[in-house]
Amino acid sequence: MALRVVSSLLVGLLLLHTWGAWADVQVNMEDKVEVVLGETAQITCMFTPENGTGTDATIIQWFYVTRSNEKVRIYYRDAKSNIAEQGTPFTDRISMNGSIAAGKMVLTIRNVVLEDEVEFICLVKILVDRTGEGRTKLRVFETPNFLTIEAVQTGLSVSDEEPSKIGTCEVKNGYPKPNVTWYRNNTPLRAIPNVLNVASSITTESSGLYSVKSELSMRVMKEDKDAEFYCEVTYFVPGATQMIETSRINVTVYYPHDAVNIWVESPAGKIKEGDKLTLHCEGNGNSPSSVFTITHLNDGGSWETDMLELYNVSRLNSGVYTCESFDPEFIAESSVSHNTSVFVNFLKPAVVTPEETMEVRQGEQLQATCNALSSLPTNTVWFKGGVEVSNGHSLIIGDVTFDTSGIYECVVTVPEIEGMSTSSALNVNVAGPPQITEKDSDIESTEKSVQLECHARGYPAPEMAWTTSDGKVTKTTPTETESGFHSVFTVQVSSNITAVCQASNKYGSDAVTFNIKATTHTTTTTTTTTTTTPATTTTISSTTVVTESVIPPKKIQKESNGVIIAVIIICILLLAILGAVLYFLYKKGKICGRSGKQDLTKGKSSKDNIVVEMKSDNTEEAILLGVNGEKQPPNDQVDK
Structure with missing residues (x-):
């Protein structure tokens, strides 16, 4: 604590030395007392009491010095009174306590306001001729608030000749006045004429507190694009100095390109014809007015x-591509450029020799080649029907057959680039006499007509004709299939007949014979006889027998008569068997009773009544016979 000896003490000593009549009282006080706005301040006045004198001889008075340097008393104490002066700014907020005997009196000021920041005087008077005074300054503090920073929203160009505004910091309601300092990347900034400027404005609020606004302007450089700017605010509190920082801001700095680059963005890897090519050009500047131009130097x-x-x-798109950057805002800066080479790989269409179609004689050798001009190494494979038959540019097949005929596809690929391929086809025809795939065969038919089929292979396309044993010749137009040629012929069958299919071309012919035998069906029908008695019903049935007769050729007439005779004999035997059965039944009395003719209408349960029901396979009509074989009408049937 700093102590101050009042200057009046020196004056008193001088007067004492001069006059020798009295001595001043020694008063000690602090140079300053610090307090936060709104709180309570205590100002201590310490003095040396006179030995042998009572407290009644001591008077304590407190004064404050106005801003116009006037001294105004605010408190008085003597032996009879202890009062605060009326009509002062402190009247209702001050009090004094302490001990005169101890030489210590304390002035208390409650609810301190900014106007209380003045100088206070403690005047001590002992007896009539001894006085002393001390002085203390009251300091009031308030912590600021609302600290903010705002960056400029527009971009700044390095070509600007005058400092450009970077941002603004503002702090409000502090006391005493806060101090604002700008920083760039942790380095404090100081004003430099025409390069960096910090403009501050101070506002005294209605409350008497201070608000400070600080604005930073500077000429930016390319390096400032990544710089961080912020403000540091220093303010005072009782007995100390404190600091607070704002958040950090960046500004957009526009600067020209001093280097550019151009590259193939897609496709990745080697480029082939048919691809989509994307070239990208980029510089190391960021000026929005920059203009890029891409040029194909070849065309x-x-x-x-x-x-x-x-x-x-x-x-044709292969060659050198150049990217050039120009910025009209930075005319003083020379334009920059860069180039890259592009090569488009190609694969020409495959060429087969001989072209499209070739003919080779049966048994000879097939030779063909396939080539495709390419910028990269190629691989060639031959396919027939989706199956690989050869690998390499040449196709060689010895001892050709009709199976060698067909379409051969030559596929040329570039192994280094996926999907890069070309193909061509070769139609091979093997020339030779026709070959019929069917063999001579015998056919039996019960139909009136038979459809015959004949397949032949050969080149040139064979002519196909049908010849029958009756001397008829029929030419047909064959249908071409994947395996050769197909002819269909319908022959009428009334008797045994022979048909010959013949295929021929300029190299020869081939034939196949079909022997057709005609067959017929003979049907014999027998009847079913049912014998009914009151106790039992006996059914005798005969199944229809179908006998298949083969009609031989007309020249074998003897065999046809033998068959007819055999059929007649079989029928006679069947009739004889039927007669024997009927005779047997008659003997047993099942058909005709020995008692003679019976009346069938007498009753339903007579033991001697016999009803024979005969049915034919070809009719559902029932015939009732009486015991004498007489036909009975249906309404005379005996109920079963």
């Missing part, structure tokens, strides 16, 4: 863009 094509897309490229 002079030019595009004002930083990304070029070419669809379905060909080998």
